[in-house]
Amino acid sequence: xxxxxxxxxxxxxxxxxxxxxxxxxxxxxxxxxxxxxxxxxxxxxxxxxxxxxxxxxxxxxxxxxxxxxxxxxxxxxxxxxxxxxxxxxxxxxxxxxxxxxxxxxxxxxxxxxxxxxxxxxxxxxxxxxxxxxxxxxxxxxxxxxxxxxxxxxxxxxxxxxxxxxxxxxxxxxxxxxxxxxxxxxxxxxxxxxxxxxxxxxxxxxxxxxxxxxxxxxxxxxxxxxxxxxxxxxxxxxxxxxxxxxxxxxxxxxxxxxxxxxxxxxxxxxxxxxxxxxxxxxxxxxxxxxxxxxxxxxxxxxxxxxxxxxxxxxxxxxx
Numbered sequence: 407x408x409x410x411x412x413x414x415x416x417x418x419x420x421x422x423x424x425x426x427x428x429x430x431x432x433x434x435x436x437x438x439x440x441x442x443x444x445x446x447x448x449x450x451x452x453x454x455x456x457x458x459x460x461x462x463x464x465x466x467x468x469x470x471x472x473x474x475x476x477x478x479x480x481x482x483x484x485x486x487x488x489x490x491x492x493x494x495x496x497x498x499x500x501x502x503x504x505x506x507x508x509x510x511x512x513x514x515x516x517x518x519x520x521x522x523x524x525x526x527x528x529x530x531x532x533x534x535x536x537x538x539x540x541x542x543x544x545x546x547x548x549x550x551x552x553x554x555x556x557x558x559x560x561x562x563x564x565x566x567x568x569x570x571x572x573x574x575x576x577x578x579x580x581x582x583x584x585x586x587x588x589x590x591x592x593x594x595x596x597x598x599x600x601x602x603x604x605x606x607x608x609x610x611x612x613x614x615x616x617x618x619x620x621x622x623x624x625x626x627x628x629x630x631x632x633x634x635x636x637x638x639x640x641x642x643x644x645x646x647x648x649x650x651x652x653x654x655x656x657x658x659x660x661x662x663x664x665x666x667x668x669x670x671x672x673x674x675x676x677x678x679x680x681x682x683x684x685x686x687x688x689x690x691x692x693x694x695x696x697x698x699x700x701x702x703x704x705x706x707x708x709x710x711x712x713x714x715x716x717x718x719x720x721x722x723x724x
Contacts, residue, residue: 412652413438415481415520417512418488419452421634422528425641426485426648431456431467433645435652440470440478443488449473476515481523483648486512486539489529494631498531498585499712506716509535513542524651525549528644532584533662534712536675540664541722550651550686553662553677554580556643557588557622564621568613569605571597579660579679579690580622581698582705589701590619593694594679650682657682658690667706674713676706 412435416427419441430436439456441449449471456469472478489505492498509529516523525547527536536551543549557580566573577596582589592615595602606612629636647661659682662675680689691699 411435411437412482413440413480414483414485414648415440415442415475415478415516415523416485416487417442417475417478417516418486418529419443419449420487421491421637422640422644423485423487424452425637426487426528426644427452427456428459429641429645430648431460431465431469432463433649436467438468438470440472440481442472442475442478444473446473474515475512476519478516479519481516481520483526483651484512484516484520484523485526485528485644485648486535487528488512489535491635492530492630494627499534499708501530502534502712502716503719505529505531505535506538506720509538509716510542510720510722513539517543517547523547526644526648526651527551528640530584531709531712531716533675533677533709534716536662537664537672537709537713538716538720538722540675541717542720548686549664549675550647551662551675552584552640552644552647553660553675554582554584554588555647555660555677556640557584557590558660558679559639559643560622560625561590561618564618565595565597565613568618569597569611579658581660581677581679581694582702583676583709584662586623587701587705587708588623589698589705590615590622591679591690591694591698593698594690647682651684654683665706667703669703670706670710672710672713674706674709676702676709678702 443449453469453471529535532551540549562576575598579591579594597605660679662677664673666673678689
């Protein structure tokens, strides 16, 4: 993947995929953008909108529009955002069977024409879908998922709000599964570089951990109920990961990658905050508490169960 001149494909230009595409046209390393959506004219009209936006800001990215992912060629990064959306009454895991075949079709239709591409999976349930994408790719491509980077943004938001400090002063991460088994990693929390417990002792402030965790895991349902879906938060979070991959930033982010666990028959994609770069190393595993590591292992078990359901729905064996 080139350092600053890249071709990114976004497969699925709905609410989140479209927002990701909008952000990408203003990333100066993106010189070519391919949009794919099976709905008639959606990719083409999204392209028109993006050209209009660029005209207002003096940007000039070449944009392709397709109705099938098989037409994408020579991309450096393929963002997989296609699939059925979640309603406020559904869990992300409920989407596994619905979206599994879509993931298989996208990977199979793009892998040969894009020999250098990474796959970056957004489609929910993202950890199981990323594991499935890796299975379909047969280890021939680098595959990562969005993981709990969005939960991490939400965690920092509620901490900043509760402690009345700017969000930029908050360092905190979430691991585990994107969804029900997300694990707020309290041992990683620092305020302006000061560990949380030390900061609370120095300032006399308090923080309601249960309230914060409920916000992290529950705010998306409220957003979906009122607005019909999330958009800007996911897009901002996912661009952060894309930027890290392409520019090799080395920042620690909460994306999901493949990891083996003794009690799980296959490796699964689960989030352990790690440096984001072309090597995807190192991670924070050894810095976490035993309780946090156990919670991440439990999340991995839940992901594996969902992945098995998805694998069956996609018609994959082994």
